[in-house]
Amino acid sequence: MRVGSPPQTLRLLPSTEIPESWFVLSLGCTIEDPANCTDTRGGIYNPTNSTTWDEKSLYSLAAEVNLGYTTNSDNGEYGTDTLAVGQVGDGGVSLPQQVVAGIATKDFYLGNLGLSDRPVNWDNNNDPEPGFLANLRTNNLIPSLSYGYTAGAAYRDVTGSLTLGGFDASRFTPNDVSFTFASDPTRQLVVGLETISYSDSKITDVPLLSTGVMALVDSTVPHIWLPLVACKAFEEAFGITYDETSQYYLVNMTTHMSLLSQNPTLVFQLSNGLDGGPSVNITMPYASFDLEVSSPIVNDTTWYFPLRRANDSSQYTLGRTILQESFLTVDYERSNFSISQCDFETNTPAHIVAIAPGNSTNASPASPTTTTSTVPSSSGSVVIIQQSSHSLSNGAKAGIAIAVVLLALICGVGAFFCVKRRRSRQKKNTSSELEGHLPDPPAEMSGGNAPIRKHGSIKGYYGDIRRSFSQHKTNQRNSVVEVEGDPGTIPEHAYNRRQFENTHRSPHELQAEELRSELSTPEPTPISEMSSPGLVSRGSQRSAFASPVRPGFPRRSPRSSMIDNNNSNPFSSPPLSAQTSPLPSPAFDEKKSELGSPAAVPQQPRIVRRESGIASMMSEAPSPRPDESSYQAIETDTHQ
Numbered sequence: 001m002r003v004g005s006p007p008q009t010l011r012l013l014p015s016t017e018i019p020e021s022w023f024v025l026s027l028g029c030t031i032e033d034p035a036n037c038t039d040t041r042g043g044i045y046n047p048t049n050s051t052t053w054d055e056k057s058l059y060s061l062a063a064e065v066n067l068g069y070t071t072n073s074d075n076g077e078y079g080t081d082t083l084a085v086g087q088v089g090d091g092g093v094s095l096p097q098q099v100v101a102g103i104a105t106k107d108f109y110l111g112n113l114g115l116s117d118r119p120v121n122w123d124n125n126n127d128p129e130p131g132f133l134a135n136l137r138t139n140n141l142i143p144s145l146s147y148g149y150t151a152g153a154a155y156r157d158v159t160g161s162l163t164l165g166g167f168d169a170s171r172f173t174p175n176d177v178s179f180t181f182a183s184d185p186t187r188q189l190v191v192g193l194e195t196i197s198y199s200d201s202k203i204t205d206v207p208l209l210s211t212g213v214m215a216l217v218d219s220t221v222p223h224i225w226l227p228l229v230a231c232k233a234f235e236e237a238f239g240i241t242y243d244e245t246s247q248y249y250l251v252n253m254t255t256h257m258s259l260l261s262q263n264p265t266l267v268f269q270l271s272n273g274l275d276g277g278p279s280v281n282i283t284m285p286y287a288s289f290d291l292e293v294s295s296p297i298v299n300d301t302t303w304y305f306p307l308r309r310a311n312d313s314s315q316y317t318l319g320r321t322i323l324q325e326s327f328l329t330v331d332y333e334r335s336n337f338s339i340s341q342c343d344f345e346t347n348t349p350a351h352i353v354a355i356a357p358g359n360s361t362n363a364s365p366a367s368p369t370t371t372t373s374t375v376p377s378s379s380g381s382v383v384i385i386q387q388s389s390h391s392l393s394n395g396a397k398a399g400i401a402i403a404v405v406l407l408a409l410i411c412g413v414g415a416f417f418c419v420k421r422r423r424s425r426q427k428k429n430t431s432s433e434l435e436g437h438l439p440d441p442p443a444e445m446s447g448g449n450a451p452i453r454k455h456g457s458i459k460g461y462y463g464d465i466r467r468s469f470s471q472h473k474t475n476q477r478n479s480v481v482e483v484e485g486d487p488g489t490i491p492e493h494a495y496n497r498r499q500f501e502n503t504h505r506s507p508h509e510l511q512a513e514e515l516r517s518e519l520s521t522p523e524p525t526p527i528s529e530m531s532s533p534g535l536v537s538r539g540s541q542r543s544a545f546a547s548p549v550r551p552g553f554p555r556r557s558p559r560s561s562m563i564d565n566n567n568s569n570p571f572s573s574p575p576l577s578a579q580t581s582p583l584p585s586p587a588f589d590e591k592k593s594e595l596g597s598p599a600a601v602p603q604q605p606r607i608v609r610r611e612s613g614i615a616s617m618m619s620e621a622p623s624p625r626p627d628e629s630s631y632q633a634i635e636t637d638t639h640q
Contacts, residue, residue: 004050011042019131076101165385172327333358
């Protein structure tokens with residue numbers, strides 16, 4: 001276990017009876033204790049070194065009082081701190097503000113990890129604090145308030161196993177006997193101990209318990225507490241003697257060697273009561289009772305038999321000894337538990353089974369929505385069955401549903417306005433391009449016999465204008481533009497008409513027309529003899545100021561050129577002035593009758609477009625410029 005911040009790694013024993021966790025303080029090892037006291041007690045907890053430690057006060061441990069383990073002098077330094085299972089990097093879970101207690105008493109030589117579902121009460125019952133297992137369930141870190149535990153068998157070289165939220169089905173042989181919780185919340189895991197029988201190589205099934213008793217299964221203590229008459233039967237069967245000083249059954253070397261050779265076994269018959277109902281047998285070999293005891297119980301290490309004399313029925317207890325050979329599964333949400341014979345078959349893979357919540361109809365389903373985190377150690381492993389997706393409350397689910405609906409509405413409205421704005425821009429751009437390049441209407445369209453087109457249609461005398469201009473823009477992107485000289489003044493309508501008609505003629509007709517134009521055109525003036533502004537001549541080299549259009553870099557639109565007043569490029573459009581004409585209206589249908597032959601425009605350098613190896617010379621008049629008010633409107637629209 002890890003406790004505190006930064007974490008302090010300590011070793012604990014699982015306790016089925018206490019809700020909080022106990023850790024040994026530095027006062028638990030004094031100069032009178034052996035040098036290895038710190039290690040044998042599982043490590044020392046120093047709460048002052050933890051930044052998350054919140055001290056409460058000194059309280060009585062109040063555990064195993066009926067067995068005489070704790071008295072008023074056995075207090076614990078209680079508080080809250082961060083508690084985690086496993087070492088750093090091993091996985092596991094961590095919870096802040098868990099109830100812990102620092103102990104110094106040697107009645108409990110190791111610390112304990114509380115597995116009880118009872119809350120911890122401070123000064124009164126109005127402010128209960130849940131234990132570690134209950135907090136795991138509250139935070140949906142385990143599927144149910146349950147666990148499975150076996151203490152392990154060192155004589156079999158088998159480590160212990162603790163599963164939080166379920167059990168390891170590979171560790172025991174299942175049975176159909178279910179035990180219900182007792183009415184006393186401090187003694188819930190009570191079983192009916194009907195009989196105890198003894199067998200060895202010479203005799204079999206000798207009863208050691210003549211009358212059945214109700215006994216508590218408690219992993220906090222190691223011993224088996226039985227009535228005096230049963231203890232006397234054990235003394236006779238095993239040849240052990242009771243030491244009045246230590247109140248333990250100590251075993252000398254002679255008896256120890258004799259028992260090893262006989263290898264007797266005990267069978268504990270357990271049931272939910274003493275009325276003869278279904279029962280389960282737990283077989284215990286002598287090796288499970290062949291234990292050692294040392295300081296502070298006795299001065300020298302010696303063998304002992306883990307049997308204690310009980311004074312009354314409140315002390316009848318089956319301690320950790322019996323959990324070496326049995327597996328305990330506890331389900332607090334259904335108020336029942338089970339005890340099964342351990343299965344020590346080697347090389348059996350773990351089979352972790354999650355116990356479903358109490359409101360589920362299945363008591364132990366193998367849920368696909370859970371994962372396991374195994375925390376190994378030298379003495380056993382802790383498995384935490386974690387839910388891969390935590391369940392949500394109804395309020396959280398409703399909030400998520402409302403958020404999804406609102407998000408869908410926002411996305412829908414945003415998409416509507418984006419599409420509307422894009423269509424509006426496309427319509428404006430198309431109208432602007434049509435106004436700037438549309439040729440003057442032919443003679444037959446100037447009278448009353450002109451073809452009539454409906455509003456919204458782009459088709460007219462020359463067919464689909466949008467298609468032709470799309471082809472024209474494609475031809476522009478694939479052209480190589482070079483400045484060749486001054487062709488003189490070319491009427492705008494003549495250039496536009498030629499450009500417009502060329503886009504509606506077949507490729508063979510265009511090639512033939514351009515070839516005739518090229519053959520009939522005089523030799524152009526070399527660039528070196530040109531005096532056009534902005535051109536630089538270096539010897540006989542020709543300077544080309546326009547390069548082929550790069551892929552991925554679209555040509556600047558006329559609107560962008562007109563609003564870029566700070567552009568230092570000499571080949572960009574001239575800056576705006578008061579004498580420039582405003583842009584024609586984008587509503588072509590309404591202004592069509594106002595379009596006439598353009599006036600003469602200033603001379604512009606001749607532009608050669610090379611397409612498919614055939615050069616055609618044409619001139620293009622500059623686009624009209626907007627006034628200041630138009631500039632402001634265009635600038636705003638462009639930034640949008």
